[in-house]
Amino acid sequence: MPQSLEYLKETPSQTAGPYVHIGLAPGAAGFQIYDQELGQDIAGPNAKGQRIRVEGLVIDGTGSPVKDVLLEVWQANADGVYPHPEHAGHESVEEGFRGWGRVITNFETGEWAFDTVKPGALMGRNGQMMAPHINLWIVARGINVGLNTRLYFDDEAEANAADPVINVIEWEKRRETLIAKRSERDGETVYRFDIRLQGDDETVFFDI
Amino acid sequence: MTQTPKKQGEFYQRDRRWHPPAFDKDYKTSVARSPKLSLISLENTPSEITGPRFGHGDMTPIDNDLLSNYAQPDQSPIGERIIVHGRVLDENARPVPNTLVEIWQANAGGRYRHKKDTYLAPIDPNFGGCGRTMTDENGYYYFRTVKPGAYPWRNWVNDWRPAHIHVSVFGTGFAQRLITQLYFEGDPLVKTCPIVATIPDPEAVEQLIAKLDMNATIPLDTIAYKFDIVLRGRRSTLFENRLEGN
Numbered sequence: 001m002p003q004s005l006e007y008l009k010e011t012p013s014q015t016a017g018p019y020v021h022i023g024l025a026p027g028a029a030g031f032q033i034y035d036q037e038l039g040q041d042i043a044g045p046n047a048k049g050q051r052i053r054v055e056g057l058v059i060d061g062t063g064s065p066v067k068d069v070l071l072e073v074w075q076a077n078a079d080g081v082y083p084h085p086e087h088a089g090h091e092s093v094e095e096g097f098r099g100w101g102r103v104i105t106n107f108e109t110g111e112w113a114f115d116t117v118k119p120g121a122l123m124g125r126n127g128q129m130m131a132p133h134i135n136l137w138i139v140a141r142g143i144n145v146g147l148n149t150r151l152y153f154d155d156e157a158e159a160n161a162a163d164p165v166i167n168v169i170e171w172e173k174r175r176e177t178l179i180a181k182r183s184e185r186d187g188e189t190v191y192r193f194d195i196r197l198q199g200d201d202e203t204v205f206f207d208i
Numbered sequence: 209m210t211q212t213p214k215k216q217g218e219f220y221q222r223d224r225r226w227h228p229p230a231f232d233k234d235y236k237t238s239v240a241r242s243p244k245l246s247l248i249s250l251e252n253t254p255s256e257i258t259g260p261r262f263g264h265g266d267m268t269p270i271d272n273d274l275l276s277n278y279a280q281p282d283q284s285p286i287g288e289r290i291i292v293h294g295r296v297l298d299e300n301a302r303p304v305p306n307t308l309v310e311i312w313q314a315n316a317g318g319r320y321r322h323k324k325d326t327y328l329a330p331i332d333p334n335f336g337g338c339g340r341t342m343t344d345e346n347g348y349y350y351f352r353t354v355k356p357g358a359y360p361w362r363n364w365v366n367d368w369r370p371a372h373i374h375v376s377v378f379g380t381g382f383a384q385r386l387i388t389q390l391y392f393e394g395d396p397l398v399k400t401c402p403i404v405a406t407i408p409d410p411e412a413v414e415q416l417i418a419k420l421d422m423n424a425t426i427p428l429d430t431i432a433y434k435f436d437i438v439l440r441g442r443r444s445t446l447f448e449n450r451l452e453g454n
Contacts, residue, residue, distance in 0.1 A: 008299050008438045012412045013227045014389040015235075015403060016374065019322045023312025023338045023374055030323040033278055033336045035268055038308075061240040068324070074259060074382045084258035086380075100260030107324070124253045135255050137385055142237030144228035144406050146385060150255075169248055197241050207222065207247035208256045208383045 013146065016139035020070050021104060028104045042073055042116040044096025049078025049120070053190045054151065054180065055113035058105075058138065061198030065110025069140040071103040073114060080120030080132070118153065124164050131159035131166070138195065148206045151193050154179045169204055177203045217443035218252040219383045220299055228406035235402045236363050252383060259382040262308040264342060271340045274313075274353035278336030285335035287316025287354030291432040292390065293424060295347040296377060299441030303347025309437075310340040310376040311351055311390075318359030318369075327359055352430065358397055370397035370404065379439040390435050391417045 021029040027037055043051075058066040076082045076099065083093040093099075105112045116134075124130040131152055138147040152160050160166055160179065169175050180191035195203045230242035250256070270277050275284055292311070296304040314320045314337065317329035321337045335354065343349045356371045373390040391398050398404055398417065407413050415438070424432035 006301065007441065008297060008301050009226055009412070009415065010223065010299060010440050011386060011388050011415055011438045012407050013386060014374075014406075014416070015238075016376075016387045017389075018324060019312065019320045020374070020387075022320060022322050022336075023310050023376060026336065026338055029321065031278075031321055031336060033338060034271060034340075036266065038262070038266060038340075061242075061244075064240075066241065072385070074255070076255075082254060082258040084261065084380075087254050087258050098260060122254060125251060130253060130255070133255070135382055137382070139387055140241065142235070142239075142241035144230055144232065144235070144238060144242075145224075146387060147243070165250060165253070168250065174245075198244050202243055202245050204245075205243050205247050207224065207249045208252065 013144060015141055015144055016070065016146075018068050018141040020068070020139060024070060025102055025104050039072070039098075039100060039102030041096075042075070042098060042101035042114060043077075044094065044098065046094040047077060047097050047117045048094060049117040050189065051115065052118050053113055053115050053188055054134070054193055055111065055190060056193040056195060057110050057112070058140070058195045058197065063199070065105075066140055066197070067105055067107055067110040069105055069110070069112075069138060071112065072137040073101045073103060073116070074135040074137070075099050075116065075133075076119040076122055078117050078120050080122035121159055126164075128164040129159070129162065131156050131163040133163075133165075136195075147197075148208050149195065149203055150178055150206070151180050151191075152178050153182065153191060155182050174202075174204050177201055217445040218257070219381060219440045219442050221249075222440060226409060226412050228408070232402070232406045234363075235406050238406070256383040257381045259378060259380060259384065262342060262378070263306075266308075267340055267342070272349075272351045274336065274339045274351060277339060279334035283334045285315060285332045285354050287332075287335075287357075289352070289430040290355050291350060291352055291424060291426070291430050292373065292418065292435055293348070293350035293421075293432065294434050294436040296343050296349065296379075296437045296439065297347055298379070298439050302441075303343070303345075304379055304439055305343055305345045305347055307343050307347075307380070308340065308378045309343060309349045310338070311353075311373050312338040313353065313356040313373040314359055316354045316357050318357030329357065329359065355392070363402055367402060368397055368400070370395045370401050375435075375437065377437055377439060384439040386437075386439060388437075389416060392433065393417055393419050
């Protein structure tokens with residue numbers, strides 16, 4: 001027998017199930033328990049940059065909305081900096097900018113939305129700039145391992161074309177599944193981002 | 209604390225054969241909710257290496273005590289009083305300190321406090337069913353709760369979930385984000401459950417079974433189970449693999 005490598009194995013994932021809200025968003029499950037629920041304010045009051053709303057549906061392989069899905073958001077601020085000690089410049093991130101949030105659906109329709117600021121571009125690997133993007137993590141009943149994807153913005157065409165992550169996707173047609181569509185509504189900038197778990201135009205999910 | 213290398217690099221790739229596949233015909237809800245195309249493999253960038261951070265200011269000390277965090281004054285939920293405790297480690301067996309652990313579960317009768325749960329077992333007026341805590345500097349965490357009951361669910365006609373507690377953990381980077389379920393040693397329903405069976409390797413299933421821990425049990429008061437959680441580990445950057453932007 002050779003020597004053993006004393007690494008541990010990652011704990012295997014299990015579905016978040018239909019009652020994920022009890023743990024992560026109890027108000028949505030129908031009761032108040034914590035003084036403060038986490039993940040309800042992504043950007044905070046002091047964030048620089050453009051205020052935006054992002055909305056969409058998660059759609060299953062039959063074309064139906066996934067009404068019990070929960071999403072988590074992770075994004076940089078408008079300068080392209082994450083509020084994390086390993087990211088250069090993090091000391092400059094605005095007070096109250098978490099960059100993280102939890103998004104639940106309307107249980108009747110499956111529609112979800114969140115308010116934030118548009119993130120800035122940031123340096124990726126090998127000196128290549130990444131276009132502005134929001135990282136999403138999607139869990140629900142029937143999803144055995146949380147799904148990772150990225151949301152990019154359709155008004156950043158030039159940056160998107162040069163983005164090293166988008167360009168990893170071999171099929172140009174599939175790249176479009178990561179681009180949110182901008183519109184203006186009542187003076188507000190809204191990006192639409194529907195996520196298709198399966199079937200025609202299946203969203204690109206990443207193994208990160 | 210264990211020694212930490214000077215600079216940490218990328219996360220070890222996730223062993224997708226250790227985790228359940230997205231599609232499992234016997235867990236019926238997964239059939240229409242599983243991507244059919246392959247995941248696109250990404251090398252880590254700062255977007256994956258970084259992740260949200262939490263502090264004690266985000267919660268109150270009682271949040272990890274499900275026996276009292278929703279109970280009326282001087283009352284307790286019905287059920288077997290248990291402590292669930294353990295450590296959050298990474299694949300290098302190093303503790304993950306100051307990370308957020310959240311749990312949720314059914315009450316002792318197998319009923320969730322959720323507007324979508326209609327099982328006929330009663331709601332317990334003294335039990336909310338969720339808790340949260342931060343690991344300490346050694347990666348240690350604990351909760352006090354009641355042992356959840358088994359309950360039926362619609363998959364095949366006669367499926368029952370084993371007693372379980374849902375567990376959500378963060379780590380330091382968004383790439384470590386994990387939700388799983390804790391099961392209990394000796395529960396015969398573990399072997400029958402299609403959700404447990406989504407995990408291909410029986411050894412991986414064992415990793416989700418909390419062990420009775422008599423040494424942590426409080427005599428005449430509360431029984432204890434130990435449940436360690438392992439998150440993805442990181443490379444030591446002995447030879448620089450150029451991860452820019454930090």
